[in-house]
Amino acid sequence: MDEQEQLKEFERDMIELHKCANFQQSDGRTAIQCKLGLWGVEGPSDMTTINEAMHYFEQYKSDGEYADLLGS
Numbered sequence: 001m002d003e004q005e006q007l008k009e010f011e012r013d014m015i016e017l018h019k020c021a022n023f024q025q026s027d028g029r030t031a032i033q034c035k036l037g038l039w040g041v042e043g044p045s046d047m048t049t050i051n052e053a054m055h056y057f058e059q060y061k062s063d064g065e066y067a068d069l070l071g072s
Contacts, residue, residue: 017050017057020066038065 001009017032024031025045032053033040039056043049060066 013054013058014050016061016066016070017054020057020061020069021053034060035069036060036065 020035022033022035024033028045029042030045030049031040031042032049034056038060039053041049041052041056043052057066061070066072
């Protein structure tokens with residue numbers, strides 16, 4: 001997969017994450033909470049926190065938990 005395809009995949013993943021989670025930012029920190037109450041993460045406002053949220057999101061997505069929210 002080339003860099004262009006990776007960027008498109010990342011963009012799709014972020015759109016899906018935003019459909020399924022709530023984001024709050026304050027004082028250089030980000031909290032990301034699953035809209036279904038299945039998980040939540042909090043940390044610095046950087047890719048570390050987004051990567052952690054994406055890890056949980058992908059696990060539950062593969063189990064079909066977000067089918068209704070994603071229209072699949």
